[in-house]
Amino acid sequence: MADKWWKDSVVYQIYPRSFMDSDGDGIGDIPGILSKLDYLKRLGVDVIWLCPVYESPNDDNGYDISDYRSILSEFGTIADWEELLAQIHARGMKLIMDLVVNHSSDEHAWFVESRKSKDNPYRDYYIWRPGADGGEPNDWGSFFSGSAWQYDERTEEYFLHLFSKKQPDLNWENPKLRQDVYDMMAWWLDKGIDGFRMDVINLISKNPALPRVEQGEGWRFGGEHFMNGPRVHEYLQEMNREVLSKYDIMTVGETIGVTPEDAALYVGEERNELNMVFHFELMDVDSGPHGKWDLKPWDLRDIKRIIAKWQTGLEGKGWNSLYLNNHDQPRMLSRFGDDRTYRKESGKMLATLLHTLQGTPYIYQGEELGMTNVRFASIESYKDIETLNMFAEQLAAGRDEADIMNAIYAKGRDNGRTPMQWDGSEHAGFTTGTPWIAVNPNYPDINAEQAVNDPDSIFHYYRQLIALRREHDVTGYSGFRLIGEEDERVFAYVRSRGEESLLVVLNFFGDQAEFRLPEEIGFSRAERLIGNYDPPANLRRALLRPYEAQVYRLFA
Structure with a gap:
């Protein structure tokens, strides 16, 4: 396949509302991001992916765009954004933006016109249908619970919204x-x-x-x-x-x-x-x-x-794109690792997985610090529309409230949206005001200042992994061979290139696990490239420690 710069890149995802607030209004903004570019450069990332900063009524935290060419004032101005782009490029990094064109906001000028009349020139920019058999046009459901159709009294028709009712779907049939x-x-x-x-x-x-x-009363x-x-x-x-x-x-x-x-x-x-x-x-x-x-x-x-x-x-x-969490997913360390006893070890182990596969790794803000899921005591502390809709729907259906909250603690999107934890000061240094969503209470122990000052931190392990990808061209290793497919505790695999191979061994659990390297995988010399413990004495038969990760270069 062709060589491209994005194949050798590591991407860092910024959720701007929760990254850094510069003006004390409790909402992260573009000048806040500007103030942290040197932090990202030190981490070593190549590309910044910026979640939506466009004009929006914020029904779905910016994924409901009302003007695709304007910056939402709470994030800053177009001049602020232009300065951000210039400073990212000045540091040798790149910027990609979110493109949200399956749907717009219902406050977008196109939709405002579309709903005025059936013969409006913008009517067919969206998907309108009359009712059928005394009800909605069909029985499709929304990703955010309930029906995917919303009735509009002005023209007595329904419009399609696969997400919120304030996110009408655009009609791509229209050239x-x-x-x-x-x-x-x-x-x-x-x-x-x-x-x-x-x-x-x-x-x-x-x-x-x-x-x-036609699935009746079921899903x-x-x-x-x-x-x-x-x-x-x-x-x-x-x-x-x-x-x-x-x-x-x-x-x-x-x-x-x-x-x-x-x-x-x-x-x-x-x-x-x-x-x-x-x-x-x-x-x-x-x-x-x-x-x-x-x-x-x-x-x-x-x-x-x-x-x-x-x-x-x-x-x-x-x-491939490689990720284990983002703004729509819970924190990977809480989901696939151990966010208490072995937080550092499991955070490093999961990072090792992401950075040694074929593809471009995506780091979600705070992942490099080992940030964790949050457990707010009450549904009133949550902000996400998907979470709030689900809670109301399932409570009305008779599901136990504690059971619903446990599902939110495990899977809620707000797990990944609590403010970035910069230091141990009030509100984790994110804002001098009141944050739009509460900070995870563990910020005095988990924050960027602490991680940068600790040479054994997850942050510095990420720096080593990113450097390793460049030094040894990890992306250039081709193929993927799984070792021990039925092993319930160890994830090990080999990637090969010419006369050498990359061997990755990962213990996914908090107790010891035995790893045996198959005899058919021969090598004359093994070079340990990175790991979260000292290397085991015997690579052929190793007793792995809790959440241990080791990466070797094997020579034929």
């Missing part, structure tokens, strides 16, 4: 809408940004018949009719032809419900669509049959199977 989107994308790229992360981009094509799901959704829809690849190839191909940029698409076979169509290097996709298969490893909020323990064998499937499934075809 004028598509051209307006492409013009907006080019406007930002001409300002000098280095690419886009594309929000739920594989939902933009719906089955035009909008058929019913209603309709995803098979709007995930990877009939024209999605046509639209993305058009987008690439009209816009993306004209710039040296990176693109990553958030794609719900894709398999490696689906992903190869989005990221195949000869298909001229996207560079990478985020898939969700690993994020569902601890979900029961009723979805995200139906908790079940994860099984390491499932984690290994999923990662191996994606590593081998895209080999020679396309590029």
Whole structure:
């Protein structure tokens, strides 16, 4: 596959509302990000992914955009943003922006016009339908609970919203809408940004018949009719032809419900669509049959199977994106590690996994500090619309409140949205005012100041991993061979290049585990590259310590 700068990059995701507040209003902002660029440069990241800072009524924390070419005043001004871009580039880093074009805000000028009348020129920028059989156009459900349809009295029709009712879906069947989107994308790229992360981009094509799901009173959704829809690849190839191909940029698409076979169509290097996709298969490893909020323990064998499937499934075809948490997911250390006794060890172990696979690693803000999930005492402390809707719906359905709160503690999106923990001062140094959402109470012990001053911290381990990727060209190792597929405690694999191989050994649990290197994996010399403990005495048969991680270069 072709060499590209984004294949050798490490991306750092900023959720601006929670990163750093410069003016004491309790909301993170662009000048706050500017003040922390040297911190990010010291960490060693190459690319900053900035979650939405556009004009928005904030029904879904900025993913409901009312003006794609304006900056929300609580984040700053367009001049602040331009200075941020200039300072990122001055430090040799790049900036990618969120592109949210499956839906807009209902306060966007397009939708304000669209709902005025059935013959308005902007009517077909959105998906409007009359009712059917005395009810809604079909039985699709919203990702944020309830129906995906909202009735509008003015024109006596319904509009589709796969997310909040304040996030009406755009109608990509309309070529004028598509051209307006492409013009907006080019406007930002001409300002000098280095690419886009594309929000739920594989939902933009719906089955035009909008058929019913016909699942009775059970789980209603309709995803098979709007995930990877009939024209999605046509639209993305058009987008690439009209816009993306004209710039040296990176693109990553958030794609719900894709398999490696689906992903190869989005990221195949000869298909001229996207560079990478985020898939969700690993994020569902601890979900029961009723979805995200139906908790079940994860099984390491499932984690290994999923990662191996994606590593081998895209080999020679396309590029992987590597992540274990983001603004929509709980903290990876609480989910897959030990956020108490072995916080440092498990944080380093999980980081080792992400940075030694084929693909581009994504670090979510605070991950490099070992930030953890939060357990607010009351639902009143939570802010996320998905969480609040689910709580109300399931409480009304008779589910025990304590059971619902436990699901929120495990899976709620606000776990990843509590303010960045900068130091041990009040509100973790995030703001001099009252933060928009409470800081995790463990900030006196887990914060950037402490981590930077501790040479054994998770922060400095991340720096070593990032340096290792550059020094040893970890991305250049091809292939993926899983060792001990049925081992319930140890995740080990080999990646190869010519006469040498990369061996990664990870203990996923808080007690000792035995690892045996198969005899058929021969080597004349082994060089330990990185680990979170001193190397074991015998690589062929090692007794791994709690959450131990070791990476070796093996020579034939």
